[in-house]
Amino acid sequence: MPFNPIRSARTGAVAPEAVHHPVFARYYARVSAGAETRMGMGRVRERLLTGLSGRVIEIGAGNGLNFAHYPGTVSEVVAIEPERLLRQLAVEAALRCEVPVDVVPGAAEALPVKSEAYDAAVLSLVLCSVRDVRRALAEVRRVLRPGGTVRFFEHGRGGGRLMGSVQRGLDATVWPRLCGGCHVARDPIGALREAGFALGPYRRLLMPERGPRLPTSYCVLGTAHRPLD
Numbered sequence: 001m002p003f004n005p006i007r008s009a010r011t012g013a014v015a016p017e018a019v020h021h022p023v024f025a026r027y028y029a030r031v032s033a034g035a036e037t038r039m040g041m042g043r044v045r046e047r048l049l050t051g052l053s054g055r056v057i058e059i060g061a062g063n064g065l066n067f068a069h070y071p072g073t074v075s076e077v078v079a080i081e082p083e084r085l086l087r088q089l090a091v092e093a094a095l096r097c098e099v100p101v102d103v104v105p106g107a108a109e110a111l112p113v114k115s116e117a118y119d120a121a122v123l124s125l126v127l128c129s130v131r132d133v134r135r136a137l138a139e140v141r142r143v144l145r146p147g148g149t150v151r152f153f154e155h156g157r158g159g160g161r162l163m164g165s166v167q168r169g170l171d172a173t174v175w176p177r178l179c180g181g182c183h184v185a186r187d188p189i190g191a192l193r194e195a196g197f198a199l200g201p202y203r204r205l206l207m208p209e210r211g212p213r214l215p216t217s218y219c220v221l222g223t224a225h226r227p228l229d
């Protein structure tokens with residue numbers, strides 16, 4: 001079944017069980033592990049996380065492929081993951097890594113953590129999949145301390161007019177259903193700006209770097225900050 005939001009009428013919270021994609025989760029667990037070396041994803045994850053320190057929250061951690069790349073300067077990672085199978089794999093990955101990682105069920109739109117509790121938030125291939133980007137980024141802003149950092153690696157719209165219409169067509173038809181709620185025509189940079197983050201340096205890159213351009217190839221890797229109040 002595709003994404004089926006179950007929102008509490010009282011709190012507006014999205015139940016983590018609402019993200020239930022067992023087939024996609026199994027597929028993602030297999031291909032993402034291969035992409036670490038085959039597509040150079042391991043190197044990108046390293047760049048995404050290098051230099052981070054303090055308390056970190058990772059949103060939609062999947063099977064935990066980022067965990068091994070957190071530097072020793074990070075004191076604690078809280079990794080939010082709503083999908084049950086991916087969360088189990090993330091728990092196993094957490095046991096193997098050096099930095100303390102606590103894997104927690106939850107959804108980006110209603111993060112189950114205190115306000116202003118984190119020095120950094122990590123968004124890695126997740127803004128494409130959340131049900132409500134605006135709400136998810138408002139939550140990221142809430143849980144970051146003023147001046148806190150966002151590290152992001154996201155795919156989104158790109159590649160000119162033809163690719164743009166292919167991406168929009170996919171989003172309106174099969175893609176989200178086949179790929180666990182993923183969309184290929186979102187604009188992560190615009191969304192971060194709209195959510196009130198101050199953008200730091202970011203770069204656009206293609207994944208894979210060589211070979212055919214896919215609707216998911218147009219990526220951005222960079223940093224943003226919650227402004228000081």
Ligand SMILES: C[S@@+](CC[C@H](N)C(=O)[O-])C[C@H]1O[C@@H](n2cnc3c(N)ncnc32)[C@H](O)[C@@H]1O
Pocket residue numbers: 019028032059060061062063064065066080081082083086106107108109124125126129130131180181
């Ligand atoms: C393409 S996977 C990326 C996983 C991981 N971040 C990575 O870099 O490999 C997308 C992830 O977003 C999660 N996700 C989907 N909807 C979500 C939501 N509303 N809140 C938080 N995570 C969500 C999925 O369960 C999945 O783990």
